[in-house]
Amino acid sequence: MSLNNTVYCGICSYPPEYCEFSGKLKRCKVWLQENHPDMFEQLYGGEEGAEEDSSVAAAAKKLGESSIGEERENKLEKDLLRMQTKQENREQRELAKKLSSKVVIKREARTKRKFIVAISGLEVFEIDMKKLAKTFASKFATGCSVSKNAEKNQEIVIQGDVLEDVEAYIHALLKEKGMEDVKVETIDTKKKKKPTTTPEAK
Amino acid sequence: MFKKFTREDIHSRSNVKSSIQRTLKTKLVNQYPKLEPVIDELIPKKGQVEVIKCEDKIQLYAINGEVLFFQQFDELIPSLKLVHKFPDAYPTVQVDRGAIKFVLSGANIMCPGLTSPGAQLPDAPGFEKDSVVIIKAENKENALAIGRLLMSTEDIKSINKGHGVELIHHLGDPLWNFSIE
Numbered sequence: 001m002s003l004n005n006t007v008y009c010g011i012c013s014y015p016p017e018y019c020e021f022s023g024k025l026k027r028c029k030v031w032l033q034e035n036h037p038d039m040f041e042q043l044y045g046g047e048e049g050a051e052e053d054s055s056v057a058a059a060a061k062k063l064g065e066s067s068i069g070e071e072r073e074n075k076l077e078k079d080l081l082r083m084q085t086k087q088e089n090r091e092q093r094e095l096a097k098k099l100s101s102k103v104v105i106k107r108e109a110r111t112k113r114k115f116i117v118a119i120s121g122l123e124v125f126e127i128d129m130k131k132l133a134k135t136f137a138s139k140f141a142t143g144c145s146v147s148k149n150a151e152k153n154q155e156i157v158i159q160g161d162v163l164e165d166v167e168a169y170i171h172a173l174l175k176e177k178g179m180e181d182v183k184v185e186t187i188d189t190k191k192k193k194k195p196t197t198t199p200e201a202k
Numbered sequence: 203m204f205k206k207f208t209r210e211d212i213h214s215r216s217n218v219k220s221s222i223q224r225t226l227k228t229k230l231v232n233q234y235p236k237l238e239p240v241i242d243e244l245i246p247k248k249g250q251v252e253v254i255k256c257e258d259k260i261q262l263y264a265i266n267g268e269v270l271f272f273q274q275f276d277e278l279i280p281s282l283k284l285v286h287k288f289p290d291a292y293p294t295v296q297v298d299r300g301a302i303k304f305v306l307s308g309a310n311i312m313c314p315g316l317t318s319p320g321a322q323l324p325d326a327p328g329f330e331k332d333s334v335v336i337i338k339a340e341n342k343e344n345a346l347a348i349g350r351l352l353m354s355t356e357d358i359k360s361i362n363k364g365h366g367v368e369l370i371h372h373l374g375d376p377l378w379n380f381s382i383e
Contacts, residue, residue, distance in 0.1 A: 013379065015373075018344070018373060021303055083303075
């Protein structure tokens with residue numbers, strides 16, 4: 001007696017045999033083929049590779065396996081297909097939304113030599129703001145928190161002048177998520193004084 | 203039960219004392235006697251069980267960052283991850299192919315979906331009303347949901363109308379997607 005090691009689909013997180021009900025079947029299939037070719041063969045072997053003539057046989061076999069009758073099976077298939085297209089459309093919309101949105105990193109002066117950096121527009125990318133704030137806090141050894149800005153959006157506020165570092169980090173983060181094209185805008189409300197340039201003027 | 207479940211519903215997380223861990227294990231074995239041979243594999247003696255208290259007095263028990271079972275009142279209910287690891291230990295019913303779609307969106311299971319040719323119910327005497335069952339599907343190996351019987355399996359066979367199983371937890375619900383970092 002031992003434990004089963006169930007494989008879960010990397011796309012929809014279901015066991016692969018349920019992928020057809022997740023609405024992401026196309027991508028699930030690709031994932032399964034790449035990661036578990038043997039299971040792919042077992043699940044979809046009949047329909048893939050087989051051309052027109054044997055697809056009828058595959059359909060017949062499918063019908064034989066299922067008990068709910070041809071009519072209901074067809075209806076189910078149609079429903080699933082509809083669900084799939086719906087899901088795809090939704091994903092496309094979400095992607096477009098993600099690509100059209102932008103991240104704003106803003107540096108504000110607090111007192112003479114103290115700054116805060118506020119980052120907003122991250123929530124679209126499924127980033128856990130609280131967690132990221134914690135990472136920043138330990139990375140830059142500063143205070144960092146999540147708060148709501150004037151537009152009622154969540155933003156991360158970092159105490160300290162770390163604009164460049166944050167920018168680099170955000171770029172890396174977005175790249176990791178495969179969203180390199182997203183615009184990152186930096187707003188610097190007060191130009192940093194450069195003490196090295198002034199003495200030469202004399 | 204987990205139709206809406208987010209991080210905000212978590213009240214506290216804490217580690218479970220080893221003594222309580224032991225009682226938990228015995229309780230689990232008492233409820234599902236067939237788990238006994240593998241219980242030490244599921245919950246290693248040295249392993250740390252974590253209890254996550256949530257809204258509505260729901261408690262989740264996690265081992266190694268994976269929620270393995272939960273309870274609302276006294277009864278321990280396995281999560282699907284646990285069911286997939288060792289599926290033979292629980293009372294099981296099977297639904298037909300037509301029902302899968304609805305179950306995966308969280309619907310309660312209607313009796314006809316449990317009595318049609320593709321479905322399977324245990325022979326008499328079957329299970330009592332209110333007992334927790336795992337739900338498998340026609341031609342599928344793994345379970346897809348966990349529910350509570352709203353009528354006994356014998357009643358389902360004879361009445362064959364209305365809600366048969368109240369769904370507790372299914373593939374793709376917030377608990378399924380829940381992860382502890």
